[in-house]
Amino acid sequence: MSALAELCDEILTCQDCELARHRTNVVPGEGTEDANLFFIGEAPGWHEDQQGRPFVGPAGQFLDQLLASIGLRREEVYIANVIKCRPPQNREPLPEEIQACRRWLDRQIEIIQPQMIVTLGRYSLARHFPNESISKIHGKPRKLEGIIYYPMYHPAAALHQGSLRPIIEADMLKIPQILAKAKELPQEAAESQQLSLF
Numbered sequence: 001m002s003a004l005a006e007l008c009d010e011i012l013t014c015q016d017c018e019l020a021r022h023r024t025n026v027v028p029g030e031g032t033e034d035a036n037l038f039f040i041g042e043a044p045g046w047h048e049d050q051q052g053r054p055f056v057g058p059a060g061q062f063l064d065q066l067l068a069s070i071g072l073r074r075e076e077v078y079i080a081n082v083i084k085c086r087p088p089q090n091r092e093p094l095p096e097e098i099q100a101c102r103r104w105l106d107r108q109i110e111i112i113q114p115q116m117i118v119t120l121g122r123y124s125l126a127r128h129f130p131n132e133s134i135s136k137i138h139g140k141p142r143k144l145e146g147i148i149y150y151p152m153y154h155p156a157a158a159l160h161q162g163s164l165r166p167i168i169e170a171d172m173l174k175i176p177q178i179l180a181k182a183k184e185l186p187q188e189a190a191e192s193q194q195l196s197l198f
């Protein structure tokens with residue numbers, strides 16, 4: 001069994017916060033262990049809780065379309081959430097729940113070692129850049145300690161606010177170009193030029 005599969009099995013038994021009492025299924029994440037791209041959403045919703053898989057509701061269908069727009073299928077990337085169990089009535093996750101769940105995502109990132117982490121939505125953004133506003137930094141890559149961080153709006157945002165849809169689509173279309181340019185740059189140059197890449 002791979003290190004990632006072993007980790008996911010471990011996550012399935014987690015009881016480290018209140019959300020364990022409310023879940024139908026834990027949603028550890030899915031995709032390939034050698035993914036270049038790691039998408040991090042917020043928390044499972046009803047569909048995800050039912051199926052134990054991330055992004056399988058309407059927002060997930062939009063994410064699949066976005067991936068297809070850059071020639072990818074979800075099997076070729078990794079998709080997970082900041083929180084692995086659904087908060088009741090889809091309420092916002094509490095700080096203590098985010099903290100309790102943090103170690104799982106840390107370990108997933110450690111095993112996968114993606115080239116780029118795409119944060120989807122504000123909880124995912126806040127995990128890495130707590131003082132930033134998504135409306136200001138979406139679509140702008142940053143390279144920190146060898147990983148490119150790329151903030152995007154959550155796909156669900158487009159379902160509630162149609163005007164965000166073209167913005168999300170345009171941000172996704174920039175990803176292949178960012179990856180291609182990042183590969184050409186040595187680590188130091190990429191870091192020093194992080195805000196001038198695009």
Ligand code: SF4
Pocket residue numbers: 011014015016017018019020026083084085097100101102104
């Ligand atoms: S949300 Fe995270 S920390 Fe809480 S029970 Fe689920 S897996 Fe464990």
